[in-house]
Amino acid sequence: MYLRFRQKNFKTWLQEIATLFGVEAKNCVLVLPQKTAEGFCFADSIDRSFSYVLMNAHLKENCTIHRMSNNQPGLIIFFNQIQVGDYISVRSKKDCVTDHHIKERNNIFISSSNTELELLYTAGSSIRRLGIYLSPQWITEHFDTGSKFQLEVLLGKNLKIMNKLLINDEMQIKLNKIFHTNLKNDAEKLILKTRVIDLLEDFFSMFFNVPPEIRNKELISKEDINRLKHIEQILSNEDTEKFPSITMLARIAQMSSTKLKLRFKQVYGYRLYEFYNKQRLSKAKELIEKGITPKETAYSIGFANVSNFTKSFKKEYGYTPGRLLQKTSSPK
Numbered sequence: 001m002y003l004r005f006r007q008k009n010f011k012t013w014l015q016e017i018a019t020l021f022g023v024e025a026k027n028c029v030l031v032l033p034q035k036t037a038e039g040f041c042f043a044d045s046i047d048r049s050f051s052y053v054l055m056n057a058h059l060k061e062n063c064t065i066h067r068m069s070n071n072q073p074g075l076i077i078f079f080n081q082i083q084v085g086d087y088i089s090v091r092s093k094k095d096c097v098t099d100h101h102i103k104e105r106n107n108i109f110i111s112s113s114n115t116e117l118e119l120l121y122t123a124g125s126s127i128r129r130l131g132i133y134l135s136p137q138w139i140t141e142h143f144d145t146g147s148k149f150q151l152e153v154l155l156g157k158n159l160k161i162m163n164k165l166l167i168n169d170e171m172q173i174k175l176n177k178i179f180h181t182n183l184k185n186d187a188e189k190l191i192l193k194t195r196v197i198d199l200l201e202d203f204f205s206m207f208f209n210v211p212p213e214i215r216n217k218e219l220i221s222k223e224d225i226n227r228l229k230h231i232e233q234i235l236s237n238e239d240t241e242k243f244p245s246i247t248m249l250a251r252i253a254q255m256s257s258t259k260l261k262l263r264f265k266q267v268y269g270y271r272l273y274e275f276y277n278k279q280r281l282s283k284a285k286e287l288i289e290k291g292i293t294p295k296e297t298a299y300s301i302g303f304a305n306v307s308n309f310t311k312s313f314k315k316e317y318g319y320t321p322g323r324l325l326q327k328t329s330s331p332k
Contacts, residue, residue: 001036001063006070007113010053010133011269014043028269029183032057039127042183044193044269049138052196055129056179059085065119074113075134075151077203079167079175080105085124092117095159106172108165108203112155130178132200154207165207174199186267187225220263227253228267231260235276238283241302243276281316284309289328294321 005016011028018025021033030041039057046052082088082105089098093116111117113133121127143151154161167175174195181192220228231253234240249272250257264272280301287297298309298321313321 001059001061002066003064004066004068006068007074007076007133008070009045009048009051009135010043010131011045011051013133014041014053017041027183034060036061037063044189046193046197049135049141051133053129053131053133054179054181055127055131058126059121059123061123063121063125065121067113067117067119069114069116071114072136073139074136075139075155076111076113077132077134077200078109079130079171079199079203080107080109081128081167081175082106082121083126084122086122088122088125089120090117090159090162091119092158097159097162099163102163105163106167107163108167109162110154110165111158115155115158128175128179130175130196130199132196150207168206171199171202174202186229187220187222190220190225190267220266224255224263225267227255228264231264231272232268232275235272236279240276241300243273243302246272277312278316281313284313284321285317285324288321288324291325291328294325297321 003017003020005013005020007013008016014025014028014030018030021030021036023030023033025041028043032039032041037057037059039055041053041055041057043051043053084099084103084105087098087100088102088105089096091097139148139151178192178195178199181195182188231249234244234249234252246257246261250260253260255263261272264270264275268275270278284297284301287300288294292300294310294313295306298306301309303309303312310320310322317324
Protein backbone atom coordinates (compact mmCIF):
# COMPACT_ATOMS: atom_id res chain seq x y z
CA MET A 1 0.00 0.00 0.00
CA TYR A 2 1.49 3.33 -1.11
CA LEU A 3 -0.24 6.64 -0.37
CA ARG A 4 1.21 9.79 -1.94
CA PHE A 5 -0.36 13.20 -1.33
CA ARG A 6 0.15 16.87 -0.48
CA GLN A 7 -1.06 17.77 2.98
CA LYS A 8 -4.15 19.95 3.17
CA ASN A 9 -6.77 20.17 5.91
CA PHE A 10 -7.54 16.66 7.13
CA LYS A 11 -11.16 16.59 5.89
CA THR A 12 -9.92 17.14 2.33
CA TRP A 13 -7.06 14.72 2.92
CA LEU A 14 -9.51 11.99 3.97
CA GLN A 15 -11.42 12.29 0.69
CA GLU A 16 -8.18 12.08 -1.31
CA ILE A 17 -7.05 8.99 0.59
CA ALA A 18 -10.46 7.38 0.03
CA THR A 19 -10.03 7.99 -3.71
CA LEU A 20 -6.58 6.38 -3.63
CA PHE A 21 -8.14 3.31 -1.98
CA GLY A 22 -11.02 3.32 -4.49
CA VAL A 23 -13.65 3.58 -1.75
CA GLU A 24 -15.96 6.27 -0.40
CA ALA A 25 -15.64 8.12 2.90
CA LYS A 26 -19.05 8.57 4.51
CA ASN A 27 -19.80 11.11 7.25
CA CYS A 28 -16.06 11.88 7.47
CA VAL A 29 -15.29 8.20 8.20
CA LEU A 30 -13.11 6.07 5.92
CA VAL A 31 -13.39 2.33 6.59
CA LEU A 32 -10.16 0.81 5.32
CA PRO A 33 -10.31 -1.99 2.70
CA GLN A 34 -10.18 -5.41 4.37
CA LYS A 35 -7.34 -6.67 2.18
CA THR A 36 -5.15 -3.78 3.33
CA ALA A 37 -6.06 -3.22 6.96
CA GLU A 38 -8.70 -3.53 9.63
CA GLY A 39 -9.76 -0.16 10.97
CA PHE A 40 -10.82 3.37 10.06
CA CYS A 41 -9.85 7.02 9.71
CA PHE A 42 -12.06 9.90 10.86
CA ALA A 43 -11.41 13.56 10.04
CA ASP A 44 -13.08 16.79 11.12
CA SER A 45 -12.37 20.52 11.50
CA ILE A 46 -12.42 22.89 14.45
CA ASP A 47 -12.48 25.78 11.99
CA ARG A 48 -11.11 26.48 8.50
CA SER A 49 -7.53 26.62 9.75
CA PHE A 50 -7.54 23.81 12.33
CA SER A 51 -8.40 20.20 11.45
CA TYR A 52 -7.65 16.78 12.86
CA VAL A 53 -7.72 13.07 12.00
CA LEU A 54 -8.05 9.85 14.01
CA MET A 55 -6.37 6.74 12.60
CA ASN A 56 -7.03 3.37 14.22
CA ALA A 57 -5.92 0.35 12.21
CA HIS A 58 -4.13 -2.99 12.15
CA LEU A 59 -2.11 -3.34 8.93
CA LYS A 60 -2.26 -6.52 6.84
CA GLU A 61 0.38 -5.28 4.41
CA ASN A 62 3.23 -2.75 4.39
CA CYS A 63 2.03 0.83 4.25
CA THR A 64 4.09 3.74 2.89
CA ILE A 65 2.74 7.24 3.56
CA HIS A 66 4.53 9.71 1.28
CA ARG A 67 3.70 13.32 2.08
CA MET A 68 4.87 15.77 -0.57
CA SER A 69 5.66 19.39 0.24
CA ASN A 70 2.69 21.71 -0.21
CA ASN A 71 4.91 24.83 -0.09
CA GLN A 72 3.00 26.15 2.94
CA PRO A 73 4.61 26.14 6.41
CA GLY A 74 1.64 24.73 8.31
CA LEU A 75 2.23 22.72 11.48
CA ILE A 76 1.42 19.00 11.69
CA ILE A 77 1.40 17.25 15.08
CA PHE A 78 0.87 13.50 15.46
CA PHE A 79 0.23 11.80 18.79
CA ASN A 80 1.34 8.21 18.10
CA GLN A 81 0.46 5.02 19.94
CA ILE A 82 1.93 2.29 17.76
CA GLN A 83 2.75 -1.42 18.05
CA VAL A 84 5.40 -1.90 15.35
CA GLY A 85 5.34 -5.09 13.25
CA ASP A 86 8.84 -5.69 11.86
CA TYR A 87 10.23 -2.15 11.75
CA ILE A 88 9.40 1.49 11.11
CA SER A 89 11.19 3.81 8.68
CA VAL A 90 10.96 7.59 8.37
CA ARG A 91 12.75 9.46 5.60
CA SER A 92 13.11 13.17 4.84
CA LYS A 93 15.41 14.85 2.32
CA LYS A 94 18.01 15.34 5.07
CA ASP A 95 17.66 12.28 7.29
CA CYS A 96 16.52 8.67 7.37
CA VAL A 97 15.67 6.69 10.50
CA THR A 98 14.96 2.94 10.41
CA ASP A 99 14.23 1.26 13.73
CA HIS A 100 13.85 -2.48 14.38
CA HIS A 101 14.20 -2.26 18.17
CA ILE A 102 11.46 -0.05 19.65
CA LYS A 103 8.29 -2.09 19.21
CA GLU A 104 6.01 0.14 21.25
CA ARG A 105 5.92 3.83 20.37
CA ASN A 106 4.16 6.38 22.49
CA ASN A 107 5.48 9.63 21.11
CA ILE A 108 4.64 12.97 19.52
CA PHE A 109 6.00 13.80 16.08
CA ILE A 110 5.86 17.31 14.68
CA SER A 111 6.75 18.56 11.21
CA SER A 112 6.07 21.35 8.76
CA SER A 113 3.65 20.67 5.91
CA ASN A 114 6.22 22.06 3.46
CA THR A 115 8.66 19.28 4.45
CA GLU A 116 8.56 16.12 2.34
CA LEU A 117 8.39 12.95 4.43
CA GLU A 118 8.08 9.24 3.67
CA LEU A 119 6.89 6.97 6.47
CA LEU A 120 6.85 3.16 6.23
CA TYR A 121 4.93 0.88 8.59
CA THR A 122 5.38 -2.86 8.07
CA ALA A 123 2.57 -5.41 8.00
CA GLY A 124 1.42 -6.48 11.44
CA SER A 125 1.70 -2.98 12.90
CA SER A 126 -1.18 -1.64 14.97
CA ILE A 127 -1.56 2.11 14.56
CA ARG A 128 -3.45 4.55 16.72
CA ARG A 129 -2.70 8.17 15.77
CA LEU A 130 -4.27 11.56 16.35
CA GLY A 131 -3.07 14.07 13.79
CA ILE A 132 -3.61 17.84 13.99
CA TYR A 133 -3.04 20.26 11.13
CA LEU A 134 -2.66 23.98 11.91
CA SER A 135 -2.53 26.19 8.83
CA PRO A 136 -0.06 29.08 8.40
CA GLN A 137 -2.99 31.44 9.05
CA TRP A 138 -3.70 29.73 12.38
CA ILE A 139 -0.08 30.03 13.46
CA THR A 140 0.03 33.71 12.52
CA GLU A 141 -3.14 34.40 14.49
CA HIS A 142 -2.26 32.45 17.65
CA PHE A 143 1.55 32.57 18.03
CA ASP A 144 3.58 35.53 19.22
CA THR A 145 7.14 36.14 18.00
CA GLY A 146 8.73 34.13 20.82
CA SER A 147 6.50 31.09 20.27
CA LYS A 148 7.17 31.17 16.52
CA PHE A 149 10.90 31.13 17.21
CA GLN A 150 10.57 28.18 19.59
CA LEU A 151 8.51 26.35 16.96
CA GLU A 152 11.11 26.95 14.26
CA VAL A 153 13.85 25.62 16.54
CA LEU A 154 11.80 22.50 17.28
CA LEU A 155 10.99 21.89 13.61
CA GLY A 156 14.62 22.43 12.64
CA LYS A 157 15.61 19.34 14.66
CA ASN A 158 13.43 17.24 12.35
CA LEU A 159 13.92 13.47 12.78
CA LYS A 160 16.52 13.93 15.53
CA ILE A 161 13.74 14.33 18.10
CA MET A 162 11.43 11.66 16.65
CA ASN A 163 11.59 9.54 19.82
CA LYS A 164 12.18 12.32 22.34
CA LEU A 165 8.77 14.04 22.54
CA LEU A 166 6.90 11.52 24.67
CA ILE A 167 3.22 11.26 25.59
CA ASN A 168 2.86 11.67 29.35
CA ASP A 169 0.29 9.95 31.57
CA GLU A 170 -2.18 12.85 31.47
CA MET A 171 -2.05 12.96 27.67
CA GLN A 172 -2.47 9.18 27.58
CA ILE A 173 -5.74 9.42 29.53
CA LYS A 174 -7.04 12.12 27.17
CA LEU A 175 -6.05 10.11 24.09
CA ASN A 176 -7.90 7.05 25.40
CA LYS A 177 -11.05 9.14 25.78
CA ILE A 178 -10.59 10.55 22.28
CA PHE A 179 -10.30 7.10 20.71
CA HIS A 180 -13.32 5.79 22.60
CA THR A 181 -15.59 8.44 21.06
CA ASN A 182 -18.81 7.11 19.54
CA LEU A 183 -18.52 8.68 16.08
CA LYS A 184 -22.20 7.95 15.36
CA ASN A 185 -23.28 10.28 18.15
CA ASP A 186 -23.34 14.02 17.30
CA ALA A 187 -23.02 15.14 20.91
CA GLU A 188 -19.95 12.95 21.43
CA LYS A 189 -18.36 14.31 18.25
CA LEU A 190 -18.70 17.81 19.68
CA ILE A 191 -17.08 16.69 22.93
CA LEU A 192 -14.33 15.14 20.80
CA LYS A 193 -13.49 18.59 19.38
CA THR A 194 -13.03 19.98 22.87
CA ARG A 195 -10.82 17.05 23.86
CA VAL A 196 -8.61 17.57 20.81
CA ILE A 197 -8.20 21.25 21.72
CA ASP A 198 -7.40 20.35 25.35
CA LEU A 199 -4.74 17.89 24.23
CA LEU A 200 -3.18 20.47 21.92
CA GLU A 201 -3.04 22.95 24.81
CA ASP A 202 -1.24 20.31 26.89
CA PHE A 203 1.31 19.89 24.12
CA PHE A 204 1.98 23.60 23.85
CA SER A 205 2.18 23.92 27.64
CA MET A 206 4.80 21.17 27.71
CA PHE A 207 7.07 22.42 24.92
CA PHE A 208 6.50 26.19 24.90
CA ASN A 209 6.98 28.72 27.67
CA VAL A 210 3.59 30.33 27.03
CA PRO A 211 0.97 28.27 25.17
CA PRO A 212 -1.07 30.19 22.58
CA GLU A 213 -4.68 30.90 23.49
CA ILE A 214 -6.96 28.49 21.66
CA ARG A 215 -10.56 29.46 21.09
CA ASN A 216 -13.63 27.60 19.76
CA LYS A 217 -14.05 25.43 22.88
CA GLU A 218 -17.76 26.04 23.36
CA LEU A 219 -19.86 22.87 23.55
CA ILE A 220 -23.41 22.64 22.25
CA SER A 221 -26.00 21.63 24.83
CA LYS A 222 -27.87 18.33 24.55
CA GLU A 223 -31.10 20.33 24.29
CA ASP A 224 -29.78 22.16 21.21
CA ILE A 225 -28.51 18.86 19.76
CA ASN A 226 -32.04 17.42 19.97
CA ARG A 227 -33.47 20.53 18.32
CA LEU A 228 -30.92 20.27 15.53
CA LYS A 229 -31.81 16.61 15.00
CA HIS A 230 -35.42 17.71 14.46
CA ILE A 231 -34.25 20.20 11.80
CA GLU A 232 -32.13 17.48 10.19
CA GLN A 233 -35.19 15.21 9.99
CA ILE A 234 -37.20 17.98 8.31
CA LEU A 235 -34.48 18.63 5.72
CA SER A 236 -34.08 14.89 5.07
CA ASN A 237 -37.80 14.15 4.80
CA GLU A 238 -38.82 12.81 1.38
CA ASP A 239 -41.97 14.95 1.51
CA THR A 240 -39.95 18.16 1.83
CA GLU A 241 -39.93 19.16 -1.83
CA LYS A 242 -38.98 22.80 -1.24
CA PHE A 243 -36.38 24.23 1.09
CA PRO A 244 -38.22 25.63 4.15
CA SER A 245 -37.50 29.24 5.06
CA ILE A 246 -34.76 29.71 7.64
CA THR A 247 -37.19 31.84 9.66
CA MET A 248 -39.56 28.88 9.91
CA LEU A 249 -36.75 26.45 10.77
CA ALA A 250 -35.46 28.82 13.45
CA ARG A 251 -38.93 29.02 14.97
CA ILE A 252 -39.18 25.21 15.06
CA ALA A 253 -35.70 24.95 16.63
CA GLN A 254 -36.51 27.73 19.13
CA MET A 255 -33.32 29.53 18.16
CA SER A 256 -32.48 32.75 16.39
CA SER A 257 -31.73 32.36 12.68
CA THR A 258 -28.09 33.25 13.30
CA LYS A 259 -27.70 30.68 16.08
CA LEU A 260 -29.43 27.96 14.06
CA LYS A 261 -27.17 28.50 11.04
CA LEU A 262 -24.06 28.52 13.23
CA ARG A 263 -24.98 25.46 15.31
CA PHE A 264 -26.14 23.40 12.32
CA LYS A 265 -22.85 24.04 10.50
CA GLN A 266 -20.89 23.10 13.64
CA VAL A 267 -22.70 19.77 14.06
CA TYR A 268 -23.32 18.62 10.48
CA GLY A 269 -20.50 20.36 8.64
CA TYR A 270 -22.83 21.91 6.04
CA ARG A 271 -24.98 25.01 5.79
CA LEU A 272 -28.71 24.36 6.02
CA TYR A 273 -29.38 24.58 2.28
CA GLU A 274 -26.24 22.60 1.42
CA PHE A 275 -27.43 19.78 3.68
CA TYR A 276 -30.96 19.87 2.21
CA ASN A 277 -29.59 19.81 -1.33
CA LYS A 278 -27.31 16.85 -0.60
CA GLN A 279 -30.26 14.90 0.82
CA ARG A 280 -32.49 15.47 -2.19
CA LEU A 281 -29.68 14.72 -4.66
CA SER A 282 -29.12 11.46 -2.81
CA LYS A 283 -32.85 10.69 -3.28
CA ALA A 284 -32.50 11.60 -6.95
CA LYS A 285 -29.64 9.14 -7.37
CA GLU A 286 -31.74 6.36 -5.86
CA LEU A 287 -34.68 7.15 -8.17
CA ILE A 288 -32.54 7.19 -11.32
CA GLU A 289 -30.92 3.90 -10.32
CA LYS A 290 -34.46 2.50 -10.24
CA GLY A 291 -35.01 3.62 -13.84
CA ILE A 292 -36.83 6.94 -13.29
CA THR A 293 -35.90 9.52 -15.96
CA PRO A 294 -33.86 12.59 -14.96
CA LYS A 295 -36.78 14.87 -15.92
CA GLU A 296 -39.26 13.01 -13.72
CA THR A 297 -36.71 12.83 -10.93
CA ALA A 298 -35.94 16.54 -11.08
CA TYR A 299 -39.59 17.51 -10.68
CA SER A 300 -40.25 14.91 -7.98
CA ILE A 301 -37.53 16.32 -5.69
CA GLY A 302 -38.48 19.95 -6.16
CA PHE A 303 -36.38 21.22 -9.06
CA ALA A 304 -38.38 23.46 -11.41
CA ASN A 305 -35.60 23.40 -14.01
CA VAL A 306 -34.05 20.18 -15.38
CA SER A 307 -30.91 22.05 -16.45
CA ASN A 308 -30.28 23.26 -12.89
CA PHE A 309 -30.88 19.75 -11.59
CA THR A 310 -28.33 18.33 -14.03
CA LYS A 311 -25.72 20.90 -13.00
CA SER A 312 -26.28 20.25 -9.29
CA PHE A 313 -26.21 16.48 -9.76
CA LYS A 314 -22.98 16.57 -11.76
CA LYS A 315 -21.34 18.86 -9.22
CA GLU A 316 -22.24 16.42 -6.43
CA TYR A 317 -21.39 13.11 -8.15
CA GLY A 318 -19.06 13.98 -11.01
CA TYR A 319 -21.36 12.69 -13.75
CA THR A 320 -24.75 13.66 -15.18
CA PRO A 321 -28.06 11.99 -14.23
CA GLY A 322 -28.42 10.94 -17.87
CA ARG A 323 -25.16 9.07 -17.74
CA LEU A 324 -26.24 7.32 -14.54
CA LEU A 325 -29.54 6.27 -16.15
CA GLN A 326 -27.69 4.97 -19.20
CA LYS A 327 -25.33 2.97 -17.01
CA THR A 328 -28.21 1.61 -14.93
CA SER A 329 -30.18 0.63 -18.02
CA SER A 330 -27.29 -1.04 -19.84
CA PRO A 331 -27.41 -4.84 -19.92
CA LYS A 332 -24.85 -6.47 -17.62
